[in-house]
Amino acid sequence: MIAELGHYALMLALGLALIQGTMPIVGTRTNDPVLMSIAVPTALAQFAFVATAFTALAICYVISDFSVLNVFENSNSQMPFIYRLTSIWGNHEGSMILWVSILTFFGALVAVFGNNLPAVLKANALAVQAWIAAAFHLFILMTSNPFVRIPQAPFEGQDLNPILQDPGLAFHPPLLYLGYVGFSIAFSFAIAALLEGRIDAAWARWVRPWVLGAWMCLTVGIAGGSYWAYYTLGWGGFWFWDPVENASLMPWLAGTALLHSAVVMEKRGALKIWTILLAILTFSLSLIGTFLVRSGVLTSVHTFANDPMRGVFILAILVVFIGGALALYGWRAPLLKQGGLFAPISREGALVFNNLFLTTACASVFIGTLYPLALEALTGAKISVGPPFFNATFGPLFIPLTVVMPLGPLLGWKRGDLLGAAQRLLAAAILAMLAMAAAFAIEQGGPVLAPFCAGVAVIVMAGAVTDIAERTLVLRLPFRVALRRAIGLPRSAWGTAFAHFGVGVTLLGIVAATAWGSERIAEMKVGDNLDIARYRITFTGLFGRQGPNYHDIVGRFIVRRVNGDLIGVMEPSRRTFPTRNMTTTEAALMTRGVSQLYVSLGDPLQNGNVAVRLYFKPQVLLIWLGAALMFAGGALSLSDRRLRVGAPQPAKTKAALHSAG
């Protein structure tokens, strides 16, 4: 009964989406305010019905209703409650329900908070949002219905894929989807602007909070996925350049570019057409990501099922939306009024530099990800494009970006003073040089690249601090005055500084963990010692442990300093899930400051010994700490009064002149 209710609600949502996608547009053409205003109640009702469908599916999972095929295939009554709940989206059908839930949620938010939008723009944007929703409702109903019943209900479910039985599943997919789908708002507004044939600086002001919110969620979603892979896959890697990871990185890069170009558009009225294109591309990359991950063209833990029909359907959605949007862009964009030009050395110029490098870096990831698929489709040759490709392309394109990053906020709008900005960065540059020299000395003649990148990371961090110091004049004015200035700074200036600082922190973590980490792989018998960095682990034996729906074989290791001081115990395990007869590796992590010791077990060998992988990952936690700082920066910027006071204001208020955006 509950499943049927959910199914029915989803069908009604499709009907509402069709109304919301057509009537308001007719209204904008006939200048009928009543037809235009239909968008608001339909958007709200559509969200209500999709939320009903999601709740219905959630109830089926919570009460373990195995007469529903989707629940039977992905849940088990022995599973802890939290995993029964998260397994809603631990499968293809459920994850698509989550996708449309978030999509219609955003649609409803625009409907509720869009009171100050021009009526035509709002009607068009909500209509475009409804087309996307309609396409995905149809996709779910036709190929991925989660509410299908089994005629004779089995007594017990098949369990969730053990790799997904992890707290990470509670956060990673919803955050990632909030990011992907959040960009749909920018897309809808871009299409609406093209339909209307009119665009101005206020457009950027309305769209930027949505882009910022989506970007924040995507940032922590990607970081969360990276940490999850790091501790769950058992060999200590945090980024693999795997196509499914790239699928999330591409919208992030394009979204970061969009975030910055929208600043130029809002402040200076320039880059309008480019910003529209970026808005289209960012959501297109989100759709491509969904296609890559969900269609089964790639095999990975993210691919839940390979029904060819689904791949074809998503491909059709891709072609219609991306092709349609780009065609509309090609047709209408030349009609839009061109924005102003500016001097190359200026804040705008720095932001263009940022856009140029972010989009080319994004293109290099795109080619590396899709080239193997294209080659296989055309010639049948199977190749893999791995980390060496991305290190040789993405790296050289990303480093110049980070070198210039501290300069941008120090340059003025319109015409900047490069020499002055460079002088103000002198302290930061000296600090970076010292860090480089120190890293090189400690490394004792290793690769030169790592100390250089560490230096770049330091200048990014020091540059962000310099920016705030310059704005508050903390070194020139009495501390109390500077403090008052700091409080008075626009939140967006703090946001920029936090986010940029976070990029430096993440970069430092990546450099340290990859270049200066160490690894030991050994076969150990009881009593054996293994040394790594300043630590020594001793294997004291194996024991069994029973979990709610699994059995662990745990290895016990005592961790000491090399000089003998006891630090603690690490207990990695091999976890067997009887329902699927599947074993996973549960690594043990010990945090020392921001560095980590990492132990994982291989298959127990016949002679009672264990194969052990031991890693020391210096500064590894900085990678994810940096992402948290970027999120905090986004949140600060989002809380800026300027963005909440939605009504377009004259561009040259005092706040606008001072803010960095």
Added chain:
Amino acid sequence: MTRKQRRLVLIGSGLVVLAVAVALMLNALRDSIVFFNSPSDVVEKHVPAGTRIRLGGLVKDGSVVRGSNLSVRFEVTDGKNGIPVNYQGVLPDLFREGQGVVAEGALDPGGTFRADSILAKHDETYMPKEVADALKRSGHWKDDYGRQAGASAGGGGK
């Protein structure tokens, strides 16, 4: 600067960055891509020793021999041909005889494949896609692989 000069600077710098990016990508595509081969491909195409490839097939039943210090030797087969593989390290969770495997590394002059990584891209029933295709081509595809792969609907690893 005039408007025209400003526009030229903008377009010029864009083209320079694009050209650099294209050069980087072409260079990287030449140097760092790895081809997938089945054991029959290796034999038929005479893959030279030292070339990095991915070798995929089934771990031949009864061929796994563990040596000291985590070294292991096994044979990867597609039913027609077999290639001996040497590897030192910890095997992935689901490495088993009779199961699909993908190894990355290079052949040595003696014809043994020295793997530096064994990919963990499968769960207990799932067959890596490349391996499944290769087995189909060599006519050693068993239907139950496909059925199982469809039913389990999920891959291990990343």
